[in-house]
Amino acid sequence: MTPFSLLSSSLLHPTPNSPRPLPPPPPPPPLSVCKLGFYRSLLESASCSKCPPHSVARQPGATACSCEDGFYKIDSDPPNMACTRPPSPPRNAISNVNETSVFLEWSAPTEAGGRKDVRYNILCQRVLPEGRGSEECGANVRFLPRGLGLSNTSVMVADLQSHTNYSFLLEAVNGVSELAKDHAKQYVSLNVTTNQAAPSPVSVIRKGHTEKSSIALSWAEPDRPNGIILEYEIKYFEKEQDSSYTIIKSKETEMVVDGLKPSSVYIFQVRARTSAGYGAFSRRFEFQTSPYLTATSERAQASIIAVAITLALVLLAVVAGFLLSGRRCGYSKAKQDPEEEKMHFHNGHIKFPGVRTYIDPLTYEDPNQAVHEFTQEIDVSFISIERIIGAGEFGEVCSGPLRLPGKREIQVAIKTLKAGYTEQQRRDFLWEASIMGQFNHPNIIRLEGVVTKSKPVMIITEYMENGSLDTFLKKNDSQFTVIQLVGMLRGIASGMRYLSDMGYVHRDLAARNILVNSNLVSKVSDFGLSRVLEDDPEAAYTTRGGKIPIRWTAPEAIAYRKFTSASDVWSYGVVMWEVMSYGERPYWEMSNQDVIKAIEESYRLPGPMDCPEALYHLMMDCWQRDRSSRPKFDEIVCLLDKLIRNPSSLKKLVNSSHRVSNLLVEHANVQGDCSAGSQTVGEWLDSIKMGRYTELFMGGGTLRRVGVNLAGHQKKIITSIQEMRVHMNSTSSTVNM
Template structure:
């Protein structure tokens, strides 16, 4: 019996074959247009018939397909192998797209002996084409292929399935298809790999990259280069996902001075425009009285006879010199007393400036000889710096001739007449470090012309607070371009302005007014809260402190019932929706009906097992519900033989999940309750549990990315706490990660028996209380609150920074509880930012009322992400603590008897063969190794390299006992 016995010949269905998919194609069965030359096995079938090639003509093109239909024979084992497929070296993960039809076994009217409706896909790697040599043992199974649509007698149904072959490392590979008794036809085989296309993002160019980072690695980090005429402080890089999409760009390029960002390029400033600093701002129009340079101007110099004052910004216009004062008049009403009054009118041309002042010169003449009047003649109020157009002259002597000269001045007069170089403009300010009560700042200057660097700076700062009647300005004169300011208020914003001073004390152009804020009342370190009077100011001597108090009139009060309430008002409001415990329902089925939508089981297709839960297996599958977009889902199942109580406990998690709607909480798609096999259907998270995801990427992810993950978890927990829901089992194993590295809180099945059953202190529906993640009051008194969830979140932060390390290592639960009650805490993980570790310690405060709340945690993590420089300070790390070593054993006094035992203790046993091949077989040899030696034996991952190096450092210190940090 063959497939050709179907009522519809194969040719009729070929027009409907789909051709979707993306990527660089390595093999395309349909596009070949010639004999494929694929190998079939067994070579001689006798009376049996295995795979056979079928040729068809369609629109003038030749199409080749393979079919097999031996359902009337016993025990089929028919193989079809492709020709050798060359692999691109960096493509370790390829996709196989299959299009096929399978005959319904029920359509054979009982004549089938071994009919199947599935077939198997295999792969085999090789460095060369082995020709017609074929051995089944060379192949490893990729997947069992099952059709979604079965072909009946009267209707031809075509299936399209895609499978992934991973971990490829050799020059090429073969694919093979095993028939075990199906009646089917293989219509199309397309093999391809995905790439992230060449792109430009944030003015950084990234090359075309093969998708994915290798085995169990969802992302491939790709270094980029700034486009022409652009620069970046941090090397630009980006990540290529397994689906061929670019995500998480890091390091922004900016156009150099004289260039502006236009689309994906840096174009030079057009004639008549300029740009002085590195930025992505547009070029500015040259101001008035300046020279219009050619394209690419960094600045617009003043035109001839026009100048800029030292305080004028380089972006401002240039000014001319003022003309002479007019109509000078002397009034001698009291000449007998030696007095007169001089007055004049302002100059007709002020040069475009408003800072006009006047000076008066007096000369005394006897005959033809003239000389300065000296101190004998008094001018009131002064002889220079006059803002008014009059001056009183006294102490004149009789019978002498006096000559008075009045001169007008402006901000550019001294600069223009003497050619005195003015100090440069401060271009940018930067926050280097901050705490509750202090800020450390530094700044850069850009000279306008070749002049000596200034020796001093003038820093002015004040609180940013519009609600006070008095604003205090503090002025510091500094000798370095950095400062540490202490004795500030926690959680307060301050405004800073810096001027450069020349050696003569002349001020330079002011910087823009920058805002920086001290840490909030959620303290990151108790040690920073002390008030230090006269703190060191960036290593520079404090020359002068001037406090100026200005009275500022309040603006009109806002209407009490303003329609635009401040955001702080809304922060005090409780959410309208609160969590409802499904256990309060007399009939638990009512909770399911209220909070979860019912799904018909025919709309759910289970594909493969991805895990095991407390009640049964967890599958990856497809949801094809009417009115919904088809998509991947996770399916939790209830194992056979369950009791009614187990069924209710199983479905209670859906009753809880169905009440939540937040991007960082796992989304419930629906439940199946009205049929024999109950199921919970949730969104599918491609990267699985956070702890395993981090373990597979130890040391490969930057702190900024890890803090971003923490921020997502904290946002989800803030939502739950606002809903008055206590999770009770927050841990990295219960956080799921999707393809975009978005973290979502999951696992809402922890039993509520704890508060009612005195014997339930350590018991939940899933086993023991997770002691390592649970707050001390929850263990001792069963006090589960959002504060106890905050404690657990601190442990999750530690897990994230330690790349999935087990909290408290191999300590027993009793040891953990004893250590916590004695005020000891986990040490900082390796390379953990100090700010992050200080937040962990706050989450682990013994007094739960003093722990931060989740809104505070979200706010703080958000500020850390907006100020990446705050993550550069690394907490102290002690390898003797963070990598726990077993007790010393052996006569040589070393902690380990063998290299393999040592590597196993630090979870680096995968490098045992590397050490052996390098001849490092004793612990004495290990102690002699340096970082370069560790690299040379093949340890390349930064995290693994550090772990091994720090462990060797701990071994050298001969430390075998566990130490922990006290709060």
């Protein structure tokens, strides 16, 4: 057979072991065309999918759906994601002004636009005076943490100008906001007015001429004086010896510091003061004195020696004259101490140049002189009384407009002295004005003036729309954020820092003596102590014109009448407790004597419900038995500023609403949580050292009145204990507390 025939035979008759050829694959079925409203994504599947919400396929066979009008997608959105739109504006925006800083807080928008990437932008505009519009805030304004692309719902705006109107526009944006060119931006607007603030730090201190024992210093005014600079304070100490320093004052931006050691390195810091108080100290600057006498100082020393010789000769002549005159008259007037000539005497008070201190009006021989010096007389024709807003010990408290020539009309509060007063009552009435007129601070109630040349005699102060802080908080229970409450506390602490720097001790710091204006700015008031502070007859510790407010007063002030700024700090701790409990009465219905005894036994008020742990720790620090261990007011202001700048530090609560708290906690055992957890009545009474009452408490039916669950029943339990005392007294039972 030929090769060709063999090949043909093998193809026609394959052997059993030879492979058979595979049939070709069937052709794929033709793809169906997606109908209207459906699309086929080549990257996802071969089947048709319905268009996601707010999108549509306007023709058959679409591979993607297009967004409806007003809805958008970005490139990174998957095809099956719904089209989205920009969010609505933020809600419930509030502001809290703190001198030249503003804390802004808001809630998420009602409509997020269908996206989860909502962010917030803040636009700051400064309102120009005289209706000239507004301009964007400068680069000096700081946003903490930032002003654009915020994920959280709060921001601190710092370094604003004092006494300036600002407008803040809050905008919510998401991933498609930039695509919505025809979508009008929706803002929520907040208008605020900043307060007076302390000046910014001095940036640079320059060294001038240096001598063996002196250094000449000069510095520039702070970048942000925030008012008129009243004086500068220079702090200096020898290097490595900062525990012992010296402070001197100057009204100029230069000074020669003398009395230094030769060839020694000194650290210098400068800070400025306005009527709002001191700013922060500058950073530390190191300067060294000269190790030798310069030519100038040698000439000066020679001059001093020559002067000394001359004075010695004069002194010899004076002594000789004294001896001679003594023989004739037997008397000679004492020579004035030259150091006294450096002091300025004012109505019997020693006043040092550049140092402003509080002067007690009672030290004036004629109290009317203090009124004349510290207050401004207002003509009664400039005042209109419109309505009565309260009553005081001396007369009615009214409100109305004050129209001073050349100034805009303002609303004021008017205290009047009732008819038929004695001269002593008139002095007591105007005494508070003499005190108030010495203060100038945004967190101290401002005295506008007095009316003494006509009747009725009046004291005119700024009008505080929201009245006393305790009443205001009770009316608005649980209506404020923690940041707003901390802002109120910060304002009070700032005012008390100013009073402390002035050398004034308030003695009656309490929420009832704090006034609140329409911007929620808290201001310290009531400087007279001329009324009865406690109607309770058990408050037997009296001072001039009134009784000590036991519940707010430090132990050393009650026991020894030792009133200092440290005792004001104790009272401030109680004010903090009042604010965080929305105006609760400290120690509830406990008698004053029981309060004194409890404090002496180291018990302290518990943390209010939902009170941040950081604030309760500060309260406990204010209630230290050793007054030297309590914080200073400037330290309190500093701490509150840090808390406001870092709101997350306020999230940890000392005593949340669903937990049980003791009536009082022992100061030595406080670990930041005053919650007692789940306790029996006996355990609770033991914890407050009243375990001896357990049997009577359980057997007398009191438990049934109070309820098994102790949470939220603190005041009822106290009332029940008081009822037991009355019952025991009536049955002649003797119990030693």
